Amino acid sequence: MTRVRLDVSYDGTSFSGWAAQPERRTVAGVLTEALERLLGPDAATGLTVAGRTDAGVHATGQVCHVDLPDEDWARLAPTLVRRLAGLMPPDARVRAAREVSGDFDARFSATFRRYEYRVTDAPYGAEPLRRHATLAWPRPLDVDTLNAAAKGFLGEHDFAAYCKRKENATTIRAISRLDWRRDPDGTLVATVQADAFCQAMVRSLVGALLTAGDGRRPVDWPASLLSHRERSSEVTVAPACGLTLVAVGYPEDPEEYASRAELTRRLRG
Known part of the structure; x- marks a missing residue:
């Protein structure tokens, strides 16, 4: 084979x-x-x-x-x-x-997974040709506030508050990148990268950050939930339509595939 x-x-x-x-x-x-x-x-x-x-x-x-x-x-x-x-x-x-x-x-x-989440706060909503891959948000969003709130998620944490827990599975993850930008067309794009993600984790993080970005929650509120050891009922999961898996990383040297796989299996265990 x-x-x-x-x-x-x-x-x-x-x-x-x-x-x-x-x-x-x-x-x-x-x-x-x-x-x-x-x-x-x-x-x-x-x-x-x-x-x-x-x-x-x-x-x-x-x-x-x-x-x-x-x-x-x-x-x-x-x-x-x-x-x-x-x-x-x-x-x-x-x-x-x-x-x-x-x-x-x-x-x-795999060494990382990278996702992007697209949101528009335009008063008319999402562009028709982008509607299946962009969330229309009904309130104005501030990029600086979104980025300030996102910093609290960087590094290794227990993301139990943001995950659908599975039996015998860890909710500890290491986020190496989480930032927002506003593209020339006005669309806001969140980029998040980690070694791996729990089920619905990215959409939960985005859902929490959006409530800070539109001013309804304090900037430090999303990261404060990391102290929870169970899924937080305060977090609204952002709709799936805005989320796209854009990249998966692997060791440059094929000789490292096996050792990376062994390490990952140990971490997941």
């Missing part, structure tokens, strides 16, 4: 998230269906994704891996991306496919 890295983009509006679910349309589902139509049932195995995005969340930099029979990869490598484009729906694309070592693990070898 040959391990193949796939770089994937999708508009999450009509998907029930990444993970395959019975009788629901998911990104993994349409990708698996396309691979089966191309290679036959059960030929492609071990589909593993870097980040299992929730329903309605988009991606421009998602990464997954799959194991293909050697002979199929040798035959299809030059044309796999184009063939998948003809088999997949228009709201999901495989942008690149390349062979990687068997030590590569799209999930555990």
